[in-house]
Amino acid sequence: MDYSKLNGLIPAVIQDAESLEVLMVGFMNERAFEETRRTGFATFFSRSRGALWTKGETSGNRLEVTAILVDCDDDTVLIKVKRLGQGNVCHTGERTCFFRTLS
Amino acid sequence: MDYSKLNGLIPAVIQDAESLEVLMVGFMNERAFEETRRTGFATFFSRSRGALWTKGETSGNRLEVTAILVDCDDDTVLIKVKRLGQGNVCHTGERTCFFRTLS
Numbered sequence: 001m002d003y004s005k006l007n008g009l010i011p012a013v014i015q016d017a018e019s020l021e022v023l024m025v026g027f028m029n030e031r032a033f034e035e036t037r038r039t040g041f042a043t044f045f046s047r048s049r050g051a052l053w054t055k056g057e058t059s060g061n062r063l064e065v066t067a068i069l070v071d072c073d074d075d076t077v078l079i080k081v082k083r084l085g086q087g088n089v090c091h092t093g094e095r096t097c098f099f100r101t102l103s
Numbered sequence: 104m105d106y107s108k109l110n111g112l113i114p115a116v117i118q119d120a121e122s123l124e125v126l127m128v129g130f131m132n133e134r135a136f137e138e139t140r141r142t143g144f145a146t147f148f149s150r151s152r153g154a155l156w157t158k159g160e161t162s163g164n165r166l167e168v169t170a171i172l173v174d175c176d177d178d179t180v181l182i183k184v185k186r187l188g189q190g191n192v193c194h195t196g197e198r199t200c201f202f203r204t205l206s
Contacts, residue, residue: 005150011114011128020123025114025179037205047108069201072193076128078201090175098172098181102140 002074003030010075014042014089016096017066017080023089024097026055033077040065042079060085105177106133113178117145117192119199120169120183126192127200129158136180143168145182163188 001010009027016023026044028036032052035043042063043054056062063081070077083089090097104113112130119126129147131139135155138146145166146157159165166184173180186192193200 006109013116013125013128015125022116022118022125022181025116025128025174068205070203070205071128071200072195072197072202073200076200078125092175094175097174097176097179099175100173102171102173 001030001033001070001077005075009045009047010077012036012042012044013076013078014063015078015080017082021096022098023063023081023083023095028077036065036079037068042081055089056085059088061088063089104133104136104173104180108178112148112150113180115139115145115147116179116181117166118181118183120185124199125201126166126184126186126198131180139168139182140171145184158192159188162191164191166192 008029012026012028014023029045032043032045041054043052046053062084064084065079066082067080068077088095111132115129115131117126132148135146135148144157146155149156165187167187168182169185170183171180191198
């Protein structure tokens, strides 16, 4: 992967493997991406906290990886997941972070 | 939209409105996002060229916007599109930029 374009980060698009809904976009550094592959659960790098976090580590709403796709220029990943726990991905309690449509 | 987290840019996830395939991820600055909304065709900011570009402006494979969704913290957009022209989104000739699966 090419981490050079965003200061060590790549965007990771999280898509529900079954419904194909886009659930969220997070950022991964190399270590977060390795943790995601090693553990099978989506793990991100928090830019505000400067630390790794595994989605759902406290809520239980973890994201189990079912497939990882890499884009043509190696700077973005698309991760297909199964939603665990209550299945809410957004911190607002919605299933997806993309719950608002612009008119 | 909050353009402050990535030096004036937001990631834009492009999803086929019909098949729900994720086709590509690009970046938009405020002007690119306004152009996208004004024209109805996905327009990005090229970080390498430092200029706006409308996807498919030369190939004809433009992306007609059918819906724009905003994420919970206003720093990412999900744009649903109809693929025009030959429908290839990736510069490699593939339909989507995410055509490689990691094992």
